[in-house]
Amino acid sequence: MTNKFIVSTVDCINEFASDVPQSVSLRIDTMLEQRIRKLAAYVKENDLHLTEFYFYDANWSFCGEDEIQEIKDMDEYKHSDSIKQEAMLREVMPSARTECPVIRVMKDSFQLSALPRHCGDDMTLNTPFIPLSELKTNNTAFITPPTYN
Numbered sequence: 001m002t003n004k005f006i007v008s009t010v011d012c013i014n015e016f017a018s019d020v021p022q023s024v025s026l027r028i029d030t031m032l033e034q035r036i037r038k039l040a041a042y043v044k045e046n047d048l049h050l051t052e053f054y055f056y057d058a059n060w061s062f063c064g065e066d067e068i069q070e071i072k073d074m075d076e077y078k079h080s081d082s083i084k085q086e087a088m089l090r091e092v093m094p095s096a097r098t099e100c101p102v103i104r105v106m107k108d109s110f111q112l113s114a115l116p117r118h119c120g121d122d123m124t125l126n127t128p129f130i131p132l133s134e135l136k137t138n139n140t141a142f143i144t145p146p147t148y149n
Contacts, residue, residue: 004028004135005086007093008112008127008143009065017123020116021096023068024127025089026058033135036103036110040132044107052104058112060101060125061093065144068092072142082140098125108132 007025028036039051071077071088080088098114109129116123128145 005140010125013124021060022064039105052102055103060096060098063093
């Protein structure tokens with residue numbers, strides 16, 4: 001049974017945007033995991049680039065990566081189960097209003113995307129690609145963009 005909590009950084013496609021959500025969190029249960037995996041198989045079988053579906057249960061937040069890292073570095077956090085970790089993170093991640101939230105599914109990964117409230121698609125918010133392999137464990141996952149040296 002899957003019960004995974006994911007926290008991810010968010011990037012806006014408009015590099016000059018300010019006052020937009022910086023992170024997103026969501027809990028992936030067994031039904032959502034199966035849906036993502038089935039869609040990934042469908043994308044692969046039909047040689048598609050991606051498919052997407054609306055997903056309103058994610059918590060988009062103005063909380064930045066540094067604030068999340070501060071919580072992660074706390075001893076109490078490190079010695080807690082994923083439910084307690086989620087509660088601690090949600091305390092520092094107040095909700096930001098978004099529109100058109102979706103999960104995009106590719107053959108090997110998925111991504112969350114949304115628009116800040118009252119903005120056009122020139123302000124689309126995206127998470128980094130989250131590998132499907134991330135769904136194999138119930139450990140809390142922190143997704144950040146890859147770094148290129």
